[in-house]
Amino acid sequence: MLVDSHCHLNFSELAENIQSVRQLMADEDIGHALCVSVTLDKFPEVLTLAEQYDNFYASVGVHPDYEDIEEPTVETLVELAKHPKVVAIGETGLDYFRLTGDLEWQRDRFRTHIRAAILAGKPLIIHTRNAVDDTLRIMREEGAEKVGGVLHCFTESLEMAQAAIEMGFYISFSGIVTFKNAKDLKEVAKQIPLERILVETDSPYLAPVPFRGKTNQPAYVKYVAQEVADLRGVSLDTIADATTANFFTLFKHAKLGAEAVCS
Ligand SMILES: [Zn+2]
Numbered sequence: 001m002l003v004d005s006h007c008h009l010n011f012s013e014l015a016e017n018i019q020s021v022r023q024l025m026a027d028e029d030i031g032h033a034l035c036v037s038v039t040l041d042k043f044p045e046v047l048t049l050a051e052q053y054d055n056f057y058a059s060v061g062v063h064p065d066y067e068d069i070e071e072p073t074v075e076t077l078v079e080l081a082k083h084p085k086v087v088a089i090g091e092t093g094l095d096y097f098r099l100t101g102d103l104e105w106q107r108d109r110f111r112t113h114i115r116a117a118i119l120a121g122k123p124l125i126i127h128t129r130n131a132v133d134d135t136l137r138i139m140r141e142e143g144a145e146k147v148g149g150v151l152h153c154f155t156e157s158l159e160m161a162q163a164a165i166e167m168g169f170y171i172s173f174s175g176i177v178t179f180k181n182a183k184d185l186k187e188v189a190k191q192i193p194l195e196r197i198l199v200e201t202d203s204p205y206l207a208p209v210p211f212r213g214k215t216n217q218p219a220y221v222k223y224v225a226q227e228v229a230d231l232r233g234v235s236l237d238t239i240a241d242a243t244t245a246n247f248f249t250l251f252k253h254a255k256l257g258a259e260a261v262c263s
């Protein structure tokens with residue numbers, strides 16, 4: 001069984017077809033999915049999915065690419081994170097690729113999320129692009145290692161992965177790892193410890209090969225896991241077992257929920 005550790009099932013491409021998305025997950029033995037919040041405005045849609053389906057979980061947070069939206073406060077995030085199906089804070093982080101100029105607001109927003117995660121006792125989902133030094137610096141300054149979390153849709157260097165792992169973080173690979181030109185990233189997937197790896201789709205974006213350019217969905221996480229397995233010279237089952245165990249170790253509130261469902 002595999003888990004999609006990061007997807008956006010409330011986005012219309014997927015929300016409108018949720019039954020077929022769930023059917024394909026079942027057919028491919030994708031047991032769980034974490035639905036990740038990008039704005040406070042859409043958080044209720046994300047939470048509804050997690051409330052409606054036992055094997056879906058939610059996060060609460062505001063993505064660094066959204067500029068003119070309601071800015072979250074620590075108090076708001078902590079309050080919303082009290083819901084038992086909210087298992088993480090994010091996605092949050094820094095993105096100097098999509099946005100340029102004075103991004104002090106992005107760094108402030110990132111700090112807000114780390115403070116909320118520590119108070120809520122729930123791990124962080126961090127999005128980081130072209131912002132290695134500031135991401136690691138702010139994680140250190142704010143004590144992110146107290147809650148840990150994941151660097152999702154990882155595209156940076158082995159050095160950055162190792163620095164995050166030292167702070168107790170996990171590294172999540174998306175469909176990008178299946179792309180032919182992602183040579184450095186494939187090397188990261190080969191080298192980091194298995195007990196620190198997660199897999200995700202970030203659907204509806206970033207469909208893996210052989211679906212590149214199409215609408216992505218949680219079932220396709222299998223292709224990400226297969227690529228990681230091939231790179232490391234191990235079986236798909238090995239990667240499935242490890243990444244599923246890693247998911248429930250990191251997102252321990254999901255485990256509590258899953259045990260409640262199973263018992
Ligand atoms: Zn992201």
Ligand SMILES: [Zn+2]
Pocket residue numbers: 006007008036091202
């Ligand atoms: Zn995302």
